[in-house]
Amino acid sequence: MGEQFAQELKAKAVAYINVDSSASGPNFSPNAVASLAPLILEVSRGLAAPGGTVLYSALQRSTASEHPEARSPRALRKLLVDTRIGSGSDHTVFLNHLGIPTIGLSFEGPYGVYHSMYDDFYWMNHFGDPGYRYHVLCTKVWGALALRLANAELLPFDFAFYADNLSDFVADIYKTSGAREKLDLQPLLARIADFKTAGVRLNQAMRLRLRTRSGADDSSSSLNAKIIQVERGWLSEDGIPGRPWFKHLLYAARYTYAHLELPALTEAAEAGDWESAKKQAVMLEAAVQRNAQLLNKLATECKGKF
Numbered sequence: 001m002g003e004q005f006a007q008e009l010k011a012k013a014v015a016y017i018n019v020d021s022s023a024s025g026p027n028f029s030p031n032a033v034a035s036l037a038p039l040i041l042e043v044s045r046g047l048a049a050p051g052g053t054v055l056y057s058a059l060q061r062s063t064a065s066e067h068p069e070a071r072s073p074r075a076l077r078k079l080l081v082d083t084r085i086g087s088g089s090d091h092t093v094f095l096n097h098l099g100i101p102t103i104g105l106s107f108e109g110p111y112g113v114y115h116s117m118y119d120d121f122y123w124m125n126h127f128g129d130p131g132y133r134y135h136v137l138c139t140k141v142w143g144a145l146a147l148r149l150a151n152a153e154l155l156p157f158d159f160a161f162y163a164d165n166l167s168d169f170v171a172d173i174y175k176t177s178g179a180r181e182k183l184d185l186q187p188l189l190a191r192i193a194d195f196k197t198a199g200v201r202l203n204q205a206m207r208l209r210l211r212t213r214s215g216a217d218d219s220s221s222s223l224n225a226k227i228i229q230v231e232r233g234w235l236s237e238d239g240i241p242g243r244p245w246f247k248h249l250l251y252a253a254r255y256t257y258a259h260l261e262l263p264a265l266t267e268a269a270e271a272g273d274w275e276s277a278k279k280q281a282v283m284l285e286a287a288v289q290r291n292a293q294l295l296n297k298l299a300t301e302c303k304g305k306f
Helices: 006-012 034-044 055-066 073-080 092-097 121-128 130-151 159-173 186-212 218-227 263-270 274-304
Strands: 016-018 102-104 251-253 259-261
Touching: 016 130, 034 055, 034 073, 034 130, 034 159, 055 073, 073 159, 092 251, 121 130, 159 186, 159 263, 159 274, 186 274, 218 274, 259 263, 263 274
Parallel strands: 016 102
Antiparallel strands: 251 259
16 A cells, blocks of 8 residues: 555655554553654653553653663653664555654553464453553544644654764664774764754744744645655665665664664674675765755745745
8 A cells, every 4th residue: 555655645644653552551662753752752741641640751650660771861761762663564664665754652561462362352351451541542642643743833843853863873883893993974973963953943943933923824834745855855766785675764674573773884784894884874974964954944944934
């Protein structure tokens, strides 16, 4: 379906919200491309979890328990929404092939019966989600996100937050044996810094516009049509080496379902193919630079149309 309607989806789709396994326990476990992570956190602040606590607070507690190494509020916030997206679910064609931002929603817990004969209504009614309270909450999160994305005067993407994640992805490359000696990724990091500056500038321009205008107009539609093209800007027409169907330069999957960031660069570095790795770094630089330029144009346009 995604391939059949590829051109229409690329032109019109704002985001894909994936709910593959909605609830098997109480722990909210969202994932998303990083530009949509702040939106998930914003929505979670306005919803109550079972027991009366705010969903955002419940998410903080469960994430802190799972990641005791996150000792600062900033480190914890970066982990609240998983931005390292693997494969094995229906979002794959949208993100990896078409460049459409994705969100994944689920509430998780001990799920030892997964894909077994015991994975049935009895288990769910008695152990997984008695009363279906977390199924209901998942539906509320799903609906709130859909409404925000459908009705926003200006689409609520945060590309400055995306830039921070890109820097983290690059830092992971340096963990590969030999990478520090063989690769100079400082030019790529410099382009990411430019992308972050442009993202901050766009955020400021959008906030100012929303404060000073009374409602959406044709210029808002024009801006939104360009905002959704940022994710498309991460696509490579030729795809990643050896797997041309996977066209996203930032996200793919390993030959399992496992996540893989900066896939072409990462796989070249892991193979010790440093010449290919250098070429992939240059391709990433160009993509980041193009998107930084697009964000700067959007910021100027946003400020100039009110």
